[in-house]
Amino acid sequence: MAVRFIDPQNADFFRNALNADPEFKIAARYMTKDVCIEVGITKCIVKFRDGIVTQIKSENAFADPWDFAVRGAEDAWEKFLQPIPPRFYDGIFGGMVRGNFRLEGDTISAFSHFWAVTRMLDIFRELQNK
Amino acid sequence: MARVDPVISRYIHLTIQGIEYRVYYEESGKGIPIICQHASGSQTLEWRFLLNDPEIISKYNVIVADLPYHGKSLPPESIQWWKEEYRLTKSFVMDFQLELSRALGFEKPVFIGNAMGGFLALDLALEYPDQFRAVIGVNSALRAGKPTLDTYYHPYIGNDYKRANTLYFSSPMSPEKYRRIESWCAMLSAPSVTKGDLYYYFNEHDLTGKTYKIDTSRCAVYLLNGEYDPTKSIEDIQMLKEQIKGAKFTEMKGLSHCGMPENPMLFKTYLMPILDEIIKKSKPK
Numbered sequence: 001m002a003v004r005f006i007d008p009q010n011a012d013f014f015r016n017a018l019n020a021d022p023e024f025k026i027a028a029r030y031m032t033k034d035v036c037i038e039v040g041i042t043k044c045i046v047k048f049r050d051g052i053v054t055q056i057k058s059e060n061a062f063a064d065p066w067d068f069a070v071r072g073a074e075d076a077w078e079k080f081l082q083p084i085p086p087r088f089y090d091g092i093f094g095g096m097v098r099g100n101f102r103l104e105g106d107t108i109s110a111f112s113h114f115w116a117v118t119r120m121l122d123i124f125r126e127l128q129n130k
Numbered sequence: 131m132a133r134v135d136p137v138i139s140r141y142i143h144l145t146i147q148g149i150e151y152r153v154y155y156e157e158s159g160k161g162i163p164i165i166c167q168h169a170s171g172s173q174t175l176e177w178r179f180l181l182n183d184p185e186i187i188s189k190y191n192v193i194v195a196d197l198p199y200h201g202k203s204l205p206p207e208s209i210q211w212w213k214e215e216y217r218l219t220k221s222f223v224m225d226f227q228l229e230l231s232r233a234l235g236f237e238k239p240v241f242i243g244n245a246m247g248g249f250l251a252l253d254l255a256l257e258y259p260d261q262f263r264a265v266i267g268v269n270s271a272l273r274a275g276k277p278t279l280d281t282y283y284h285p286y287i288g289n290d291y292k293r294a295n296t297l298y299f300s301s302p303m304s305p306e307k308y309r310r311i312e313s314w315c316a317m318l319s320a321p322s323v324t325k326g327d328l329y330y331y332f333n334e335h336d337l338t339g340k341t342y343k344i345d346t347s348r349c350a351v352y353l354l355n356g357e358y359d360p361t362k363s364i365e366d367i368q369m370l371k372e373q374i375k376g377a378k379f380t381e382m383k384g385l386s387h388c389g390m391p392e393n394p395m396l397f398k399t400y401l402m403p404i405l406d407e408i409i410k411k412s413k414p415k
Contacts, residue, residue, distance in 0.1 A: 087358045090302045090360075091298025111291050112286050114290070114295065117294075
């Protein structure tokens with residue numbers, strides 16, 4: 001299963017979907033951070049500016065700085081993105097507790113914007129299965 | 131005519147470890163008393179479905195209290211509680227339940243608790259087996275896993291964190307309307323309370339090397355654990371059940387850490403056989 005949100009061709013589609021989601025708009029308000037999502041050895045950087053996702057950058061992003069990162073193996077993300085994920089892959093926090101995902105960098109910022117991050121990942125799941 | 135819940139709300143004054151607390155509790159039904167303990171950072175709302183279930187309250191007198199500092203149970207007036215960090219201890223929460231039961235005139239009630247309350251179920255069965263006829267530990271465990279305390283009480287992390295986190299402590303198969311209300315309820319506690327409750331959860335509940343002392347002939351032990359609970363695996367609970375001679379364990383397929391409030395109808399299918407068995411055992415022979 002190809003992870004769709006990491007594909008540069010889908011970047012604008014995913015960015016527009018995030019910015020149009022009513023819950024995401026509330027959850028992400030005030031957020032100005034660069035979030036790295038790492039799928040195995042591939043990554044993208046989701047750039048938030050005042051609550052708007054301005055860019056999902058997955059090409060030439062290897063040297064770009066970020067505030068915090070959510071990291072998991074490709075297999076872990078494939079399980080996470082299933083319509084009904086298996087146990088220990090249905091949420092990032094639970095996945096971290098079980099060692100399936102890692103949160104790194106400025107973790108205080110990550111938890112202060114946790115609602116926006118988790119809603120973003122739920123939207124990624126919804127789009128993955130459309 | 132408006133629909134009215136059968137639940138009665140009251141305050142009772144309890145003296146726990148020398149300090150008086152005005153404790154809020156809700157009560158419903160007639161029959162064998164069943165005392166319900168809420169999870170960390172939670173309150174009576176967690177057991178609203180049990181308090182309102184016609185079948186259950188026709189057989190059981192359901193009691194749910196807010197622990198001090200939770201819900202409508204305020205901090206005490208007689209001490210300067212604001213000069214120390216709120217922290218729930220095992221001895222306090224056990225004394226609280228014993229005093230509540232004594233004050234209400236109960237004789238060997240049933241005890242049910244979820245998550246932190248599930249841990250308390252086993253601690254009560256170990257320490258006070260003659261005070262309860264049965265305990266039902268929902269999402270209980272031998273001990274907690276890795277501590278995750280700081281995120282629950284930090285000046286840069288608001289209550290929206292609890293909303294987001296709790297949503298994924300319920301199963302992806304549970305109805306969204308219930309999952310969303312449960313994550314709302316997680317935001318209702320004062321900022322320091324969830325972290326303070328987790329002191330008991332992470333630091334004081336540890337049955338390692340003690341499970342063999344739990345005597346299920348004096349106090350029956352039932353364990354209900356959710357398939358999706360990220361804080362422990364079903365395999366861990368199967369091992370715990372093996373260590374407590376006579377304990378009964380059921381995996382709750384399709385449920386997670388939140389238990390009843392995330393999917394009350396499904397939870398009830400796992401709870402009713404236990405409640406029926408307790409009634410059967412309680413009948414005079």
